[in-house]
Amino acid sequence: MATKRQPTLHPTKHPLSENTRGAMVELLQTHLATALDLTYQTKQAHWNVKGMNFIAVHKLFDELHETAEEYVDSIAERLTALGGQAKGTVQAASENSILEPYPLDLVDSEAHLRRLSDSYAVWSKALMAAISEASEAGDDLTEDLITEVGRGIDEALYFLESHFQVVKTD
Template sequence: MHPTSHDLSKQVRQSVVGLLQDNLADGIDLVYQVKQAHWTLRGPNFIGLHELLDQLHEQVEDKVDLVAERISVLGGQAEGTVEASAGRSRLPKYPLDAVAIEDHVAALSKAFAAYAKNHRAAIDEASEAGDEATADLFTEIVRMADRALWFIEAHKPVG
């Protein structure tokens, strides 16, 4: 931990930094899962989903940045490389052979649902640790992830 005058105890900060690191890895993984779909999807209504994925990529990337910065604020060192994230991410592996829109929609639905679930659990953990600011950050991320999941699932066939 880096020295800081932050008023949270070192023990609380260390605990929360670990929690943030796990969620940072998930976010970095999700950023690249969204791009994988963006680059490779094919099928009817391609352009609408392709453009939506650009927007979702930006939104997730923004949240990743906030999580990494929160780690630094608390005196931690963000572990944001692809290698570090790949070893730590808790998201389902993305099917690299996916091409059809429905396959990408299914994979991204699972990924965003897991991302939201992990952050929802982190809200309680951060609160219990005594860091309401981090809990609030996780709440913000859940709102974004839930909305993204809704947008993605709207591309599933009805019925």
């Protein structure tokens, strides 16, 4: 197995080993960037969406934005609690996010719902892998945080997809 690059950590009395903390900081850095990216993907949708269900989706997208902002803060502060240095700027997020760039020309509400659901599904999958990684590293509290974020992301995916899911009757 290839040795992963270890970030420089601040001195701390945190009981986890430096290796484990370094690995978790690297892991959390990716999810911090992704959460930051999603924060403004949802605002982009909130500001530009149009359609007959405008007010419902306009408000939904803002709620999703607020939840994503909470994830930004909790992920960043777990990362710093482990001795890491958070890469929390928009520029850093654009380099490290796992999401595809959100299109700037979307207008129609269904197009925003479908495109946002793509982003949430991508992050959900990565969060599942991150839960396993934190578990294998023995960092229960990072695992718990990522699990909580994953549960919220799955709920958001359900809220988004429920607008266009087709019920099969056969």
